[in-house]
Amino acid sequence: MKKKIVSVLLCATMVTGLAMGCGKSSDSSSEKTSDGKTKIRMTYWNNEDTVKTLLDYLEKEVPDVKIEFQFIDNSNYDTVVDTQLSAEEGPDIICESPASALKHAKLGYLEALDDLAADYSTAGTSVYGYNGSTYALPGISWFEGTYFNKELFEQQFPAKFISEAVDQTRGWFYSLLAISTLLFNKAPYENVIVLGHVQDADGQKMSKSKGNAVDPFDALQKHGADAIRWYFYENSAPWVPNRFKDEWVSEGQRKFMGTFWNTYAFFVLYANIDNFDATKYQLEYDKLSVMDKWLLSKLNSLVKFVDTNLENYKITETARALEDFTDELSNWYVRRSRERFWAKGMEQDKINAYMTLYTTLVTLAKISAPMVPFMTESIYRNLVCSIDKNAPISIHLCDFPKVNEQFIDKKLEETMDDVLDAVVIGRACRNSTNIKNRQPIGKMFIKADWKLDEFYTAIIADELNVKEVEYTDDVRAFTSYSFKPQMKTLGPKYGKLLNAIRTALTEVDGNATMDKLNESGSFELNVEGQAIELSKDDVLIEMTQKEGFVASSDKGITVVLDTNLTPELIEEGFVREVISKVQTMRKDAGFEVMDKINLYVSGNDKIADIVNRNAAQVKTVVLAQDIITGKTAGFEKEWDINGEKVTLAVEKLA
Numbered sequence: 001m002k003k004k005i006v007s008v009l010l011c012a013t014m015v016t017g018l019a020m021g022c023g024k025s026s027d028s029s030s031e032k033t034s035d036g037k038t039k040i041r042m043t044y045w046n047n048e049d050t051v052k053t054l055l056d057y058l059e060k061e062v063p064d065v066k067i068e069f070q071f072i073d074n075s076n077y078d079t080v081v082d083t084q085l086s087a088e089e090g091p092d093i094i095c096e097s098p099a100s101a102l103k104h105a106k107l108g109y110l111e112a113l114d115d116l117a118a119d120y121s122t123a124g125t126s127v128y129g130y131n132g133s134t135y136a137l138p139g140i141s142w143f144e145g146t147y148f149n150k151e152l153f154e155q156q157f158p159a160k161f162i163s164e165a166v167d168q169t170r171g172w173f174y175s176l177l178a179i180s181t182l183l184f185n186k187a188p189y190e191n192v193i194v195l196g197h198v199q200d201a202d203g204q205k206m207s208k209s210k211g212n213a214v215d216p217f218d219a220l221q222k223h224g225a226d227a228i229r230w231y232f233y234e235n236s237a238p239w240v241p242n243r244f245k246d247e248w249v250s251e252g253q254r255k256f257m258g259t260f261w262n263t264y265a266f267f268v269l270y271a272n273i274d275n276f277d278a279t280k281y282q283l284e285y286d287k288l289s290v291m292d293k294w295l296l297s298k299l300n301s302l303v304k305f306v307d308t309n310l311e312n313y314k315i316t317e318t319a320r321a322l323e324d325f326t327d328e329l330s331n332w333y334v335r336r337s338r339e340r341f342w343a344k345g346m347e348q349d350k351i352n353a354y355m356t357l358y359t360t361l362v363t364l365a366k367i368s369a370p371m372v373p374f375m376t377e378s379i380y381r382n383l384v385c386s387i388d389k390n391a392p393i394s395i396h397l398c399d400f401p402k403v404n405e406q407f408i409d410k411k412l413e414e415t416m417d418d419v420l421d422a423v424v425i426g427r428a429c430r431n432s433t434n435i436k437n438r439q440p441i442g443k444m445f446i447k448a449d450w451k452l453d454e455f456y457t458a459i460i461a462d463e464l465n466v467k468e469v470e471y472t473d474d475v476r477a478f479t480s481y482s483f484k485p486q487m488k489t490l491g492p493k494y495g496k497l498l499n500a501i502r503t504a505l506t507e508v509d510g511n512a513t514m515d516k517l518n519e520s521g522s523f524e525l526n527v528e529g530q531a532i533e534l535s536k537d538d539v540l541i542e543m544t545q546k547e548g549f550v551a552s553s554d555k556g557i558t559v560v561l562d563t564n565l566t567p568e569l570i571e572e573g574f575v576r577e578v579i580s581k582v583q584t585m586r587k588d589a590g591f592e593v594m595d596k597i598n599l600y601v602s603g604n605d606k607i608a609d610i611v612n613r614n615a616a617q618v619k620t621v622v623l624a625q626d627i628i629t630g631k632t633a634g635f636e637k638e639w640d641i642n643g644e645k646v647t648l649a650v651e652k653l654a
Helices: 010-022 050-063 074-086 098-106 122-128 143-148 148-158 167-182 216-223 225-235 245-273 290-311 314-343 348-368 375-384 410-433 454-464 487-506 510-520 567-588 603-615 617-623
Strands: 039-045 065-071 162-165 192-195 441-447 466-471 478-485 522-527 530-535 539-545 549-554 557-563 597-603 626-628 635-641 644-652
Touching: 039 074, 039 466, 050 065, 074 098, 122 290, 143 225, 143 522, 148 290, 162 167, 167 410, 192 466, 216 225, 216 245, 225 245, 225 314, 225 375, 245 314, 245 348, 245 375, 245 510, 290 314, 290 348, 290 410, 314 348, 348 375, 410 441, 410 454, 410 557, 441 454, 454 466, 478 487, 487 522, 487 530, 510 522, 567 617, 567 635, 567 644, 597 603, 597 617, 603 617, 603 626
Parallel strands: 039 065, 162 192, 441 466, 597 626
Antiparallel strands: 441 557, 478 539, 522 530, 549 557, 597 644, 635 644
């Protein structure tokens, strides 16, 4: 009596074939049960409970077949099967090793499975071949997941991607590839994300013996899972070894997670004050300000960028884009829109600000959720679930946001980029002069290949605290250039003439020489009767500025600030400093945002006079009902304001 051997990849069609008699010799009839079912006997050596679950499944799929299962302990399996087969009492289906299958095929116990083997690769079935036929099929240990979820498996195979450390190239990546090739003649995955190793701060392999190993549970306890995940995402490409240091994790946490959370907290603070409910309003694009439209354009461009990059497994690029956007959201949009949230009532512009920021925060949380799942879940639950009972109960049950192409305005984004570039360069100018940001400056000059309209120009002026912005094609009236010899290039060529060249460079017309360099790439000097040609590589170039002016250049943009301060500008600087100090005191005293106060100024007549001359402005900004000089009450503190000592006090009104 010939029997069939089958791999652990048992299929219902095979069982059906046996039921029709292919498991017996052609001159025999199939054995029947009392209820008329075809009886098939099977042995197996592995997990008994697993196989019983398989049998339950087959009973439903092939109701006309009754499988009698015999579990044989692995230690005795070969002996028992050999005895059964030699006595012609063996099962219809047995599961065994390639060596045993070949042995039993040679002894004539097995029936050829050529038709079924056609569905497998030649490489997978070659080890089961004998005398031109295949007598067994390849299998894997954990067949139940493949078998019981056949449709699901076929839908999800091959995997979109797998990920492991680089040391698993052979043990994981290759093993999967080899097995899948044997079974299905195709790769088991479409993409591989290889992870580099984690090293210590000095780039050394972590080792307990070296004492440089970091306990992951200690790190998780200290920083949280989100922060550590984020660090590895944005620090470098996945396949590059990552150096680990607590301070670096904290820095990444501050730049993205901290900024995101603070922006969210800002919204919650004022939304609670105004009892703002986003479900009661609509985002009406036509009514939005330029800043709102810019933010929504950047947001939808970001969604498109993140979706595309995650689809292509570009993790680091995605993380850095999220970080850059969050910085602009907080330090540009929110900072420039704060006064809109402070407005009384619920006017349309305030609604626009709330809805724009709400939409942005929710969308940003959703696209960041795969990377920082816990923080985004908290933000989503509070922003969305608290007001919309029909919303998914978790951010991880939400669909990934769809891009609203109508909101994307690339021209607007480019224009705002020009504004930001000018502001950054302008801030560099201010910082080089040690003039405080709250001190107004009279005039600013911009040289660039663009000229912005009045709206955007006003933004630049406000950001840099200047009274007037002028666009110019020539900044020569305020700037020049100085030149010094580049020792590493001039030394080998003109050794003994270096000092003479240095002297000659101090005497050239800076602007004219720079023009010559830009036009032809070189200029000529007469040094001790010798003509010497110098290129940009031969000199060190520095921009210099006329006294009372400061200049800076980058990205083809030159910004010049007039740093000459009039008495009026100086007084305005004092007013802004006083307002800043009072706002700090309100916060330190624990006052609510909308609390009314009395303001006291004592100990400095000069400051008191300035405050009184500008009382209307001060009262409006700090919510002061009265300004009292010469005494203090309430919460007081001494300050140094531009070199002037003064005591300020704030008193909350009932």
